[in-house]
Amino acid sequence: MSDLRSQAIKNPIDIAEYLFRRLHEVGVRSVHGLPGDFNLVALDYLPKTGLHWVGNCNELNAGYAADGYARVNGIAALLTTFGVGELSAVNAIAGAYSEFVPIVHIVGTPSTVSQKNGMLLHHTLGNGDFSVFSQMSSHISCAMSLLNNQHEAATLIDDAIRECFLKSRPVYIGLPTDMVQKKVDGDRLKTPLDLSFPPNESEREDYVVDVVLKYLQAARNPVILVDACAIRHRALGEVHELVEKSGIPTFVAPMGKGAVNETLPNFGGVYAGDGSNRGVKERVESSDLILSIGAVKSDFNTAGFTYRISQLNTIDFHSYGVKVRYSEYPGVRMNGVLKKVTSKMGKLNIQAGPKPTNEIPDMAKLSEPTITQAWFWPRLGQWLQEGDVVITETGTANFGIWETRFPANVTAISQVLWGSIGYATGSCQGAALAAKEKGIKRTILFTGDGSFQLTAQEVSTMIRNKLNPIIFVICNKGYTIERCIHGWEAGYNEIQEWKWKDLPAAFGGTPDEVLTYRVSTKKEVENLFNDKQFVSGDTKQLRFVELVMEWDDAPKALKVSAEAAAKRNAEMSA
Structure with a gap:
């Protein structure tokens, strides 16, 4: 048979x-x-x-x-x-x-x-x-x-x-x-595969749209909060249209970085509870209506569950349904709802939100030469280019990037929820390859020295596949994120120091394939950011940078999240 x-x-x-x-x-x-x-x-x-x-x-x-x-x-x-x-x-x-x-x-x-x-x-x-x-x-x-x-x-x-x-x-x-x-x-x-999302049942969708519009048009100071699932479930077209046409102050959660054009006049920054950008926490938490799109309310994404948003003031949009305050509408996918809300919203009551910049805080401008977290991440925002792919490792980089305002069309990659240390270096290889295939010129990785040791071999794969990412290894002598949670000077948070700049050569990289650098002062960072060969998206070589920071320096948002994690870990069962 x-x-x-x-x-x-x-x-x-x-x-x-x-x-x-x-x-x-x-x-x-x-x-x-x-x-x-x-x-x-x-x-x-x-x-x-x-x-x-x-x-x-x-x-x-x-x-x-x-x-x-x-x-x-x-x-x-x-x-x-x-x-x-x-x-x-x-x-x-x-x-x-x-x-x-x-x-x-x-x-x-x-x-x-x-x-x-x-x-x-x-x-x-x-x-x-x-x-x-x-x-x-x-x-x-x-x-x-x-x-x-x-x-x-x-x-x-x-x-x-x-x-x-x-x-x-x-x-x-x-x-x-x-x-x-x-x-x-x-x-x-x-016959090509049908990859279109099944449309919502029209009567149900129209009903949900009417409910959303009722609350939106009555709101005095609405805001939009965009998170990871808007990216993953392919709703960014509808989100962008809503953000641009409505003018509503728009914020992103950490996992939503890159979901919104951060050059728009109504972009307000990162909201993560107590770890939020300046002025953001007050603006979001005082709003009488939050349009929450694709939320993932995990611990690190909310800076240790320090969100203070009432469900009574929230409309949640997801791939599996919409929730208006405490009323749930399962099976009504967000894409169609967002599109119709945008087309029918009319005139809204809008109060301006904060205007994030890449200005370096006064305290971080001190003349001391040391590269600090507070100085570096806003300075990075001044150097990034439109269309960059930016990857940050679970650790100081994942939290520091919250203080970086992106140019338009930046793709941000991080693993805030799963948080597997070593993820970013492997991810960089794949992201750089996809970027090359799509004609995107710059892929930039920020990873800690401890994290890098877990997956360093993928630099070899990058060289083998003729990829040219820019790799920053933050040399701060170990697991700073773990130190912040517990064991500031404990031996288990330390690592063996490697000769980081020598690794690409050990992996077979020639001077025609790899350029290496070491920066340990603000001035050296400035010189590097002004180096035309280093900056160019047309430079064929992989660029590998030792970025020296203090072992006990961490972004503010990481300190907030780590303190919350330490408290949860120490909680006694009832």
């Missing part, structure tokens, strides 16, 4: 080729991962489908890189081998699931015959259970497609990629070795 069904296929195509052509169709151009004996034959199909194989140093880094690639490109693909490979990537995939990042995780698995017979194979637990690893991944994937049946494979592939895109979360595709070259109907590829 199986052979007869295969013979009936008019335009046969191998399953691996079908899978990779679908990935190419949705915008993937590079695949991250590592080779392993259960995925080697599948890898042979990449060149013929127009996909570039990145080849990372380990699977964890590859997962981080796929995350960064997806945040710039819109979707990414990761290819690992069964057991040992996929488990190494689990931390990165969990972070992507947590933060709504779409990654198609393809796992090369043993043959269906081996699985059926429970064979004692390498990379297994030795108990004949071949499902245990996919079961682990089922908790951090929005769809599972195990391609164990040739005649279901094409449908399962299409469903997984569609779910990945629409739900903006990782999916898992298991590709057994004996299925790689089995045939499916290639004519399916003539």
